[in-house]
Structure formats: C-alpha cells, structure tokens
Amino acid sequence: NAGVTQTPKFQVLKTGQSMTLQCAQDMNHNSMYWYRQDPGMGLRLIYYSASEGTTDKGEVPNGYNVSRLNKREFSLRLESAAPSQTSVYFCAVGVSGIYNEQFFGPGTRLTVL
C-alpha cells in the first residue's frame, strides 16, 4: 500500500501561472485535507473534504480551489500563483471516527518566483 501519494514533489512557478497539486490515497478513508507548512507557523489547513462530493474551507483558503474527484483523489489548484504561496503543501487522510488521526503524504515543495 502506498498510503497517501502526492505529485509533483517539487515545482517552480512564475507569478500568475496556474497549477494543480494531486493527492491520492489507497486507505479507503472518507476525509482528506490540504495543508500548507511555513517556517515557524506549523501546518495550516487550506481546504478539507469530509467525503466524496463535499469540500469546505479551512483556515487559509484564499487563492486556492479544490476538487474531490472521487473517494481516492483530492486535488488543490492555484489559479494565479503568487510569491506568498511559496510553501510546502501536504495532503492528509483522516481515519474515520472521533479521534480523526491523520496520515500525511510526502509533500510538494512549491516555489513561486
């Protein structure tokens, strides 16, 4: 089992360009999440999806859109990248139940010039 996979691992964009970060899971859980990690700020939730067909905003959704394509896949799109979106992006899958333990992908390191 691969668990949670993310593509690409690295990406460099110019300001104004668009891109989609892909996340896929083979854990058969309903909840999926997108976080960004910045130095000294921990992880901040961008968007999440409690189940196929539903998405909700997290703490820092501005400048992003998401699609929950099916139970396995949850993508994050930057329509017009800005330097402030330079960050490491993590996808996570939440185990069903009250404790909501989450499993994380390896991350995508994005630089916006």
Add this chain to the structure above:
Amino acid sequence: AQSVTQLGSHVSVSEGALVLLRCNYSSSVPPYLFWYVQYPNQGLQLLLKYTSAATLVKGINGFEAEFKKSETSFHLTKPSAHMSDAAEYFCAVISQGGKLIFGQGTELSVKP
C-alpha cells in the same frame, strides 16, 4: 476554541540525554492530543495520541507523553536521545469541528 502552544522552537540535546519537548493546550472540552514527527524532507508521522484512556501514552521509537489536566500540558519525553531522533516535532489537538490544530513545531537537534 482549541489551541496548542509549543514552548521552544528549537531544542538541542546531546546523544544519550533526556529529550523533553513541551506542549500546552487550551480546550473547553476534554481534548484529544497528538504528537507528530517530521524527518527532513518527509511528511508527518504519528508518534502517539492521547484519547483519555490513560494519562501516560507510549508511542513509537521510545517516546512517551503524559497528559496533565491540572497543568494543561502534554509534554513529549524520551529517556535517551539518538542521533536519528533529530527532526521537527508537532503537537496537535482536535478542534470541536473535528479538525487538527497544530502547534508551531519544535526542531530537535542531537549532538554527538
């Protein structure tokens, strides 16, 4: 609202010394608390979790954490540090909405 605060953005210990990483939480309801570890250039990995079954929680790689309600703390310890423990450690709490709220992280360095 739930929150966690990690005291110290960077901790340095010698190999074989005690590791103590501090986390204090704020919660209006009994909290569910987690410690995650992030090795360089990797994603986060669950170390241990507190779910109210026992106040002393044992995790992977010899780590443990003690939940102290009177001190609103959930500090992470390991009796003897290894070089392989060098990583960033995150404390987290489940919010009432069911989402994880992370602390700012503590980077652990281990000196030979």
